Amino acid sequence: MPDEEVLEEGVLNPVKPEIQDPLLQAILEENGTPATAPTGEEQPNPLPNPTDIVDCVVIGTGAGGAPLLARLAMAGLKVVALEAGPRHDARKDYATDEKAQAFLFWNDERLSAGQNPVAFGRNNSGTGVGGSTLHYTAYTPRAHRGDLKLHTEFGQGVDWPFGIEELEPYYEELEHFMGISGPTPYPWDPSRRKGYPLAPLPLNGAALLMQKACAQLGIQTSPAANAALSARYYQEGIGWREACTNRGFCQAGCNVGAKASMDVTFLPLAEAHGAEIRADAFVTEIERDAQGRITGVVYEQYGQTVRQRCKNLFLCAGAVETPRLLLLNELALTSGQVGKHFMAHPGVQVWGTFPEDIRPYKGIPGGLISEDTHRPKDADFAGGYLLQSIGVMPVTFASQMARGRKLWGPALRDYMRSYNHIAGINILGDCLPHASNFLELSDEKDARGLPKPRLHFTAQENEQRMNRHAEKLMRRIWEAAGATDIWAFERYAHVIGTARMGKSGDDAVVNPDGRAFDVPNLYICDNSVFPSALSVNPALTIMALSLRTADKFLASLR
Amino acid sequence: MVTPATRAALQARLDAPAREPQFFEPETYALLQAVAARLIPQSDRAQPIDIVGGIDERLTEGKADGWRYDAMPPDREAYRLGLGGINQAAEALFQQPFVGLPEAQQDAVLEAVAAGTAPGANWQQLPIARFFEEMLAELTENYYAHPLAQEEIGYVGMADVPGWPHIQPGQLEAREPEEVK
Numbered sequence: 001m002p003d004e005e006v007l008e009e010g011v012l013n014p015v016k017p018e019i020q021d022p023l024l025q026a027i028l029e030e031n032g033t034p035a036t037a038p039t040g041e042e043q044p045n046p047l048p049n050p051t052d053i054v055d056c057v058v059i060g061t062g063a064g065g066a067p068l069l070a071r072l073a074m075a076g077l078k079v080v081a082l083e084a085g086p087r088h089d090a091r092k093d094y095a096t097d098e099k100a101q102a103f104l105f106w107n108d109e110r111l112s113a114g115q116n117p118v119a120f121g122r123n124n125s126g127t128g129v130g131g132s133t134l135h136y137t138a139y140t141p142r143a144h145r146g147d148l149k150l151h152t153e154f155g156q157g158v159d160w161p162f163g164i165e166e167l168e169p170y171y172e173e174l175e176h177f178m179g180i181s182g183p184t185p186y187p188w189d190p191s192r193r194k195g196y197p198l199a200p201l202p203l204n205g206a207a208l209l210m211q212k213a214c215a216q217l218g219i220q221t222s223p224a225a226n227a228a229l230s231a232r233y234y235q236e237g238i239g240w241r242e243a244c245t246n247r248g249f250c251q252a253g254c255n256v257g258a259k260a261s262m263d264v265t266f267l268p269l270a271e272a273h274g275a276e277i278r279a280d281a282f283v284t285e286i287e288r289d290a291q292g293r294i295t296g297v298v299y300e301q302y303g304q305t306v307r308q309r310c311k312n313l314f315l316c317a318g319a320v321e322t323p324r325l326l327l328l329n330e331l332a333l334t335s336g337q338v339g340k341h342f343m344a345h346p347g348v349q350v351w352g353t354f355p356e357d358i359r360p361y362k363g364i365p366g367g368l369i370s371e372d373t374h375r376p377k378d379a380d381f382a383g384g385y386l387l388q389s390i391g392v393m394p395v396t397f398a399s400q401m402a403r404g405r406k407l408w409g410p411a412l413r414d415y416m417r418s419y420n421h422i423a424g425i426n427i428l429g430d431c432l433p434h435a436s437n438f439l440e441l442s443d444e445k446d447a448r449g450l451p452k453p454r455l456h457f458t459a460q461e462n463e464q465r466m467n468r469h470a471e472k473l474m475r476r477i478w479e480a481a482g483a484t485d486i487w488a489f490e491r492y493a494h495v496i497g498t499a500r501m502g503k504s505g506d507d508a509v510v511n512p513d514g515r516a517f518d519v520p521n522l523y524i525c526d527n528s529v530f531p532s533a534l535s536v537n538p539a540l541t542i543m544a545l546s547l548r549t550a551d552k553f554l555a556s557l558r
Numbered sequence: 559m560v561t562p563a564t565r566a567a568l569q570a571r572l573d574a575p576a577r578e579p580q581f582f583e584p585e586t587y588a589l590l591q592a593v594a595a596r597l598i599p600q601s602d603r604a605q606p607i608d609i610v611g612g613i614d615e616r617l618t619e620g621k622a623d624g625w626r627y628d629a630m631p632p633d634r635e636a637y638r639l640g641l642g643g644i645n646q647a648a649e650a651l652f653q654q655p656f657v658g659l660p661e662a663q664q665d666a667v668l669e670a671v672a673a674g675t676a677p678g679a680n681w682q683q684l685p686i687a688r689f690f691e692e693m694l695a696e697l698t699e700n701y702y703a704h705p706l707a708q709e710e711i712g713y714v715g716m717a718d719v720p721g722w723p724h725i726q727p728g729q730l731e732a733r734e735p736e737e738v739k
Contacts, residue, residue, distance in 0.1 A: 093563055096716045099703040100567035105624055113628035121624025204725040245721030255561065356727035359734065361715030363725040394713045395702050402698040403691050406672055408597045409665065416702065419711040444632075447620070454628055 054078045057297055057310040059283050059325070062131020063542040064526030065316030066262035066270065067174075070237075071550035072314075073275035080276045080308060081267075082299055084321075085127030087279035090134075090263065094255040098395040101252040104128060104135045108446050110320060114437065115458040118344050118492045122251075122396070125320070125495070129279050130263035132318065133539060137250050138227040138259045139366040139428075140180055140540040141386065142171045142189070144374060147430065147534040154382035156462065157432045158531045161503045161512040168193075170544035175225075178260035179233035179241065182225030188371040198230045201244060204363025206389040206423035209354065211368055213481035214387075224369035224388065227260035227540075237269030248361045248391050266543075281306070284450070286313065286329045294521050300448070312521045312553070316546070319495040319528035323439050324453050326499065326509075332518040337500055337509050339440055341433035342455055343533040344492035346463050349390065349400075349426040350474035352483025358423050365391035373427070373473070374535055381465040384535050385429030387474070394419055404489040415485075425477060427470040431496070431533040432462050439498050457492065494538055499528035513556075514549035525549040559717040559733065568705045568716060577611030581618040581634070589641050592657045596664050597694055598701050607707060609700040613637070629685050630692070639680045640689040644671060646678030712737070 055077040058065045065081060072079045086103070088094070095101060106125035112118050126132030145164040150157035172194045174180070184195030200223030203211065207223070214221045228244040235241045244258035257264045267277060278301065285298035287307075296309035315322050323339045326332050370387040398416055401407065407415055436458055441451035459467065471488045478486050502508025505517030510529050516522040525546050527538050534541060560568070579587040590610050600606035617634050630636050648656040648667045656667060670676035674687045701707050708716070717733055724731060 094561075095563040095567040096561065096718050097564055097567040097703075099571075099699075100563070102623070107622055107624045109622040110625045111628040112625050117627050117629075119625055121622075123625075125624055202725060205727040208726060245718065246725050247718045247722065248715060249718070255563075354727075357730070357737070358727050359725070359730075361713060362722045393715065394708060394711060395699050398702040399695050399699045402695045406691070406694065408668070408672070408694055409599060412598060412698065413710075416711050419713060 053296075053309040053311060054080050055310070056080075056312045056314055057082060057308055058314040058316055059297070060084075060131055060316035060318065060321070060526065061129050061262060061267060061277060062126060062316065062318065062526070063133050063136075063262065063539045064318070064546050065131065065314065066133075066266035067543045067546035068314060068316070068525060068550035069275050069277075070266040070270035070273065071547055072554070073270045073273035075554050078274070079270070080278065080310070081270070082281040082283055082297065082308070083129050083131075083277060083279050084282045084317075085129065085279065087129040087277070090253060090255045090257065094253045096247070096249055096255070098252050098393050101135075104253055106321075109452055111442055111444070111452055111454040112457070113454055114456040116490070116492060118455060118457045118495070120320070120495075123491075124493055125318070129267060129277060130261045133261040134253055134263065135251050136261070136539050137366050137537070138364070139388065139537045140175075140225050140227045141369065141371070141536040142225075143167065143534045143536050143541050144189070146375065147383075147532070147536070150383060150430070150432075150532050156382040157430075158502075160531050161501060166548065167541065167544045170547045171540065173547065174540060174543050177236065178227050178265050179229050179235070180225055180227050180260070181230035183222045186225075187220055187222045188374065196225060198233065200224070201226055201228060201230045201364045201367065202246065203367045204246070204248070204389075204391055205356065205358030206360065206391055206425070207363070207367030209356070209358075209423050209481045210387075210389040210425055210477060213477045214370060216480050217477060219370055219372050219387075219477070221368050221370045224366050226364050226366065228254070228364055229258045229260075235265060235268075237272040238264060244364065246363045248363055248365060249393065250365055251396070252393060282448070283317075283325065284328070284448070286325065286331055288331075288519075292519060294519060312523065314523045314525060314549070316524070316526045318526050319498045320439065320453050320455070322524060322526055322528040323498040324441065327441050328450065332499075332509055332516040332522060334518050335505055335507060335509055337507060339498050340435070340438050341497040341500055342437045342439050342457060343431040343433055343496040343530070344457055345431055345494045345496070345533055346385065346429035346459070346467050346470070347426055347491045347493040348467050348470050348474070349424050349489045349491060350471060350478055350486060351422055351424045351489065352478040352481070352486040353418050353421050354423055354481070354483055355421070357420055359420055360391045360397070360422060360424075361393060363391055367391070373470070376469065379469060381462045381469065382432065383430030383462070383466070385427040385466060385470055386536060387470075387477075388426055388428060390424040390426050392422075392424060397422070400489055400491075405487060423483070425474050427474070428493070428535070428537055429463070429466045429470065430535040432460060433497055433500075433532060434458075434460050455495075459492070494527065494533075496527045496530045496533045496538060499524050500531045501529040502531060513552035514545065515553075523549055523553060559719055561719060564716050571703065572705055574608065574611070577608065577614060579614045581614045586638070586641055587614065589645060589655075589657055590637075592664065593641070593644060593668065593693075594697050596661065596668055597697055603706075607701055607704045609697050609704075612700045613696055627685070627688050627692075630688050631684065636684060636689055636692065639684040640693060643676065643678040643680035643684060643686070643689075644668075646680055647671060647676035650677040
């Protein structure tokens, strides 16, 4: 390990935060007051007793960190979760207002490079106790058997180091624990051992229009699996959660508790079993001993620098912050794969204007699904995609429309006046890993003095072919549904890859159990370990991996 | 109808006082206001919604929305360069600064910026199409975040306390306005 600065005996510390931009320095001096501790709560101990060594520290409380936090706490381990963002009471604090909810997103600047620069912020990032699940759409399809065997099936992409049978028990457990609403039997996987615990949520305007048009075209559809409650549900560790009120605001935070975000499911369960969750705790350093074993982490909280020692570290910060922390700390880098093979799901949207009064703000946004396109017969690409109806909030829609259509002047306001008559469909497609798509640390520093991440993404031939196939099909569907003024918006969702899982430390960062090849007491669990992107939304699979990683770790202790 | 948190957010936006620019020089601010008035014209409103104050506030505070095109300079510099470029284009095409031009010529300048064909030395340092996209998106977001603009498009999603039991096309709750056109 080159160039480390030894700050303390036995502690290697390569991080040298500094702020170079004089403008930024000035801003920091003006607005430099750090987040203050929530009133009425105890101030954290600024310098924890160095003899306080917990069994596990978990960085991040989203879909990757929360399930394993609960699992480890329930096994009787002493666990501490460090969450960069704040803790909110959704019922009290959340406004039904997109701008006011901007605190849900990771708003530190990331640099988007490549031919198809990926939008971050509200597109695919999150912060706060609950992570990105605070604003996920709750769309929770399972991955398919073939998604994990892309290379076997197509000779392209990579296979996961295990098959779907490793995830299935966890999918079942999650669907029942969180109360997922969905169709039983599932049309594209009718032989499942267990059905969904709740009936599907009702279909909104976009879903019904898509359902009718697909029926005309011979495309099978179904109400989708959504992690939002179609009926009251008893949540272990928290009590009754109320049913969804069709508020349509999932992507800017649920204030009902109906959506199974981590703050109303795994995190209260973890706390009920003794886990400690520290909010507003931004980890900067991961400390190691001379043998390379992690000894603890250092984080910033309310203007103080705090150290927490640990026997094991679970890094669950998402596919940008996880590799960023690894690169900053020069940790687990021998495979050369940290930051590499960044993938983003093709998510082309097609919008149309209908005579019907649709009210796109009502109902679960992703009401209807078709997976007939999982392996389309006429495909000229590897992998496949799912089709989904979409509701949309007005500011998000207006912003995308401005970027996509570049309407301005009276044309912009005229078009937006038809908001209540607009409905959309989109895809969620697999993305092949490619060497030219990667994350690196830039020279530009953020307000903390840390290098901003730069992410390069260019849709390759396979993604471009999939986009064309999907756009053509969605235009047909929307024409059949009676839409006019149809337009497509090319976009890429979900940040995936950058710390891939594999069988060998030569070409992977973590082994099939989620443990880093280089560091015996480091586990990584979030979308960064996905070897391939899958043709479905990632949240449910991240949670399944999280439970599996915890079980593998616990088994290793025995 | 609305939760206290929702009411607080919307009321604050409704009651926001006119902003004295802190980041922009007064002249540049007037230029941005003139550009905004063509991109999102509000001649039908006695009191136009302030959609540029939010930009000045954001740049003053140094806030971001989580990402930036790598090809673009930092936001503050991008706005300075871009607005300067718009004035350069106005001078090159019509021999006057943008704010002094009649509306039709202002639109012609903005069309050239939108099309990526506007003259001006600043565009050598700033990707013109990305600048136009970013500025238009931010102005559009600021406009449609305002309660009066949301009323204009018939959006009443903020009134969600009773829930929305009727969500099929054409099914309205009593509190949903019928048509906005």
